[in-house]
Amino acid sequence: MREITLSKAVNEAIAEEMRRDPTIFLIGEDVAEAGTPFKVLSGLVEEFGTERVIDTPISEPGFMGVAVGAAMTGSRPIVDLMFGDFLFLVMDQLCNQAAKTHYMSGGKLKVPLVLRTNLGATRRSAAQHSQSLHALVAHIPGLKVAMPSSAYEAKGLMKTAIRDDNPVVIFEDKLMYQEKAPVPEEEYLIPFGQANVVREGRDLTMVATSSMVQVALAAAHALEGEGISVEVIDPRTIVPLDEATILNSVRKTSRAMVIDEGHQSYGITGEIASRIGEKAFYHLDAPVVRMGAMDVPVPFSPALEDLTVPTPEGVAEKARKMLRGELFDGA
Amino acid sequence: MAKAGKTSATAGKAPARKASDNSGAYLRMYRQMLRIRAFEDQANQLYLSAKMPGLTHMYSGQEAVAVGICEALTPEDKITSTHRGHGHCVAKGAEFREMFCELLGKAEGYCRGKGGSMHIADQSNGNLGANAIVGGSMGIATGAALSARRLGRDDVAVCFFGDGATAQGLMYEVMNMAALWKLPVIYACENNGYSEYTKTAEIAAGSLIARAEAFGIEAFSVDGQDVLAVNELAGRLVARARKGEGPFFIELETYRYHGHHVGDINRDYYRSKDEEARWKAERDPITNFARWLVAEGVAAQDELAGMAAEVKADAEAAVAHALEAPYPDVSEVDMHVFVETAA
Ligand SMILES: Cc1ncc(C[n+]2csc(CCOP(=O)(O)OP(=O)(O)O)c2C)c(N)n1
Numbered sequence: 001m002r003e004i005t006l007s008k009a010v011n012e013a014i015a016e017e018m019r020r021d022p023t024i025f026l027i028g029e030d031v032a033e034a035g036t037p038f039k040v041l042s043g044l045v046e047e048f049g050t051e052r053v054i055d056t057p058i059s060e061p062g063f064m065g066v067a068v069g070a071a072m073t074g075s076r077p078i079v080d081l082m083f084g085d086f087l088f089l090v091m092d093q094l095c096n097q098a099a100k101t102h103y104m105s106g107g108k109l110k111v112p113l114v115l116r117t118n119l120g121a122t123r124r125s126a127a128q129h130s131q132s133l134h135a136l137v138a139h140i141p142g143l144k145v146a147m148p149s150s151a152y153e154a155k156g157l158m159k160t161a162i163r164d165d166n167p168v169v170i171f172e173d174k175l176m177y178q179e180k181a182p183v184p185e186e187e188y189l190i191p192f193g194q195a196n197v198v199r200e201g202r203d204l205t206m207v208a209t210s211s212m213v214q215v216a217l218a219a220a221h222a223l224e225g226e227g228i229s230v231e232v233i234d235p236r237t238i239v240p241l242d243e244a245t246i247l248n249s250v251r252k253t254s255r256a257m258v259i260d261e262g263h264q265s266y267g268i269t270g271e272i273a274s275r276i277g278e279k280a281f282y283h284l285d286a287p288v289v290r291m292g293a294m295d296v297p298v299p300f301s302p303a304l305e306d307l308t309v310p311t312p313e314g315v316a317e318k319a320r321k322m323l324r325g326e327l328f329d330g331a
Numbered sequence: 332m333a334k335a336g337k338t339s340a341t342a343g344k345a346p347a348r349k350a351s352d353n354s355g356a357y358l359r360m361y362r363q364m365l366r367i368r369a370f371e372d373q374a375n376q377l378y379l380s381a382k383m384p385g386l387t388h389m390y391s392g393q394e395a396v397a398v399g400i401c402e403a404l405t406p407e408d409k410i411t412s413t414h415r416g417h418g419h420c421v422a423k424g425a426e427f428r429e430m431f432c433e434l435l436g437k438a439e440g441y442c443r444g445k446g447g448s449m450h451i452a453d454q455s456n457g458n459l460g461a462n463a464i465v466g467g468s469m470g471i472a473t474g475a476a477l478s479a480r481r482l483g484r485d486d487v488a489v490c491f492f493g494d495g496a497t498a499q500g501l502m503y504e505v506m507n508m509a510a511l512w513k514l515p516v517i518y519a520c521e522n523n524g525y526s527e528y529t530k531t532a533e534i535a536a537g538s539l540i541a542r543a544e545a546f547g548i549e550a551f552s553v554d555g556q557d558v559l560a561v562n563e564l565a566g567r568l569v570a571r572a573r574k575g576e577g578p579f580f581i582e583l584e585t586y587r588y589h590g591h592h593v594g595d596i597n598r599d600y601y602r603s604k605d606e607e608a609r610w611k612a613e614r615d616p617i618t619n620f621a622r623w624l625v626a627e628g629v630a631a632q633d634e635l636a637g638m639a640a641e642v643k644a645d646a647e648a649a650v651a652h653a654l655e656a657p658y659p660d661v662s663e664v665d666m667h668v669f670v671e672t673a674a
């Protein structure tokens with residue numbers, strides 16, 4: 001099968017959907033001729049024109065609001081938010097308007113829009129261009145949240161996001177844009193709320209999101225040589241969350257770690273860990289372990305930044321301790 | 332506050348056409364203003380008699396704004412409304428029953444009781460919702476205009492907002508885009524002199540229409556108590572916006588009769604009783620329009636009184652219905668969080 005980059009996969013997904021449905025348009029900063037700073041959208045304005053690939057002023061709340069209004073009136077906008085960190089600027093339009101319109105109108109209005117943005121540290125971009133803020137939006141009822149972990153996932157999830165009638169926030173890991181993976185030429189969609197068992201195992205379940213899937217796989221590979229068999233699960237969407245696949249795995253392995261690049265406190269790792277605790281408690285041989293990003297603003301210096309996110313070595317070490325029973329006292 | 336600058340329409344004068352040519356439209360405007368006033372009188376009573384959950388913001392006094400503008404729109408045209416949204420809702424074609432049901436949180440309400448006063452809207456008539464975030468709907472109205480243009484429809488969007496909302500940054504972001512892209516949107520600023528308990532003069536530096544003019548948007552000031560002046564200006568601007576000559580900005584000078592919300596009773600500390608009495612006596616949009624209708628021979632005084640009695644009876648019947656109507660079933664609490672249609 002051919003291999004393409006994650007960037008190309010996103011581009012293909014959007015182009016295919018825009019060919020299929022003329023109500024779709026793209027809106028954001030430097031999305032047209034520039035194709036975004038990451039070049040993810042290159043070539044789209046040439047095919048679809050500036051009426052459908054719309055460059056905006058640097059007005060995140062403004063174009064987010066415009067997209068909400070367009071979505072309520074028959075369009076299907078894809079909003080490009082250059083950095084996930086800028087979510088803080090669009091919070092009112094996203095969380096007070098888009099997320100609540102369907103509910104507050106008693107089901108009469110809907111807001112079919114996609115907000116595509118990114119996450120991920122270690123790009124040496126410091127605290128305002130490195131955050132992974134998906135927990136922030138996952139907290140708000142009415143928003144769906146997708147987290148592709150490869151080029152294949154990115155294409156299939158993007159196409160589903162575009163066809164969904166709800167506001168969907170999709171987080172791409174900006175360090176993965178140039179990573180290649182096998183992606184079929186034929187059309188496919190990846191349904192929301194269906195986790196992917198990326199690797200089967202017996203001793204320990206690792207639930208990992210976005211680029212942390214690769215971190216978990218690398219740790220699993222290292223542990224395999226030591227006789228520890230790890231199952232890796234990629235939820236694909238954290239809203240909706242495929243609890244059943246996660247719980248089934250944990251019931252089998254009796255141990256679980258949750259790995260995510262958002263800050264550890266009050267985040268995705270805590271949410272998934274507590275669901276496992278509530279619903280699979282009697283199957284557990286150890287407390288569920290959380291590994292998120294450190295609770296610090298992301299520092300610039302490489303010597304510091306690399307300490308803040310989970311690594312294969314760190315994950316493997318935590319797993320060893322867990323299997324040795326060393327984590328019971330909260331160490 | 333700036334009034335009637337070089338780009339302003341003349342306010343306060345009746346248009347130079349013969350009243351009898353248009354009597355149907357005039358009487359409809361009069362009735363719609365009466366309906367808003369009657370709705371608010373009933374809503375206020377529901378609050379005072381502790382039959383309504385929560386608070387509500389009365390539109391009484393501002394009727395000529397909503398009616399003058401909405402009578403220039405078709406059902407396909409879109410509006411966005413505010414926390415003070417009952418007037419816009421009535422003016423855009425809503426029915427009393429579904430509105431009172433919404434106010435009381437009943438299943439028959441336009442939003443199945445999930446929105447209440449601050450989110451009330453008859454969506455089937457192009458009302459994209461009342462909004463409890465001050466200025467929160469400015470992007471939505473602008474986006475509706477973009478959508479219409481992109482999809483080849485000729486509908487126009489009107490964004491209603493208060494003087495207080497001009498302090499929100501979103502307004503400047505979306506007016507900029509609307510002007511760059513020549514969108515069919517009309518920003519209708521209802522300047523009632525106050526945002527909450529603060530005079531507009533204390534929160535808004537410079538002129539309001541100049542804010543729009545800075546983006547190259549044609550801006551107008553009009554007497555918001557004069558339904559004919561509002562309707563005449565709105566009609567012209569809607570027609571021009573449909574032809575692609577938008578966006579436009581209108582400042583409508585108006586006044587709210589009640590407090591900021593129904594519970595804002597003792598308010599002399601920010602607004603004098605004298606001032607309130609003067610507006611009611613001299614500039615009431617309904618009284619003044621009635622006087623004009625009679626003077627022009629469009630209707631006799633007793634016909635107008637009959638219409639008022641009819642509207643009041645309608646409102647009372649709708650309230651009685653809403654008070655008896657069932658609440659939503661508890662199973663509805665987690666319904667409509669997401670659209671359920673399969674992707
Ligand atoms: C973003 C935001 N800030 C504050 C409030 C509280 N609030 C509700 S209405 C209001 C005053 C709005 O004034 P104006 O826009 O002039 O509308 P009016 O009430 O006069 O109709 C305020 C401050 C709010 N709802 N939303």
Ligand SMILES: [Mg+2]
Pocket residue numbers: 493494495521522523524525526527
């Ligand atoms: Mg005001």
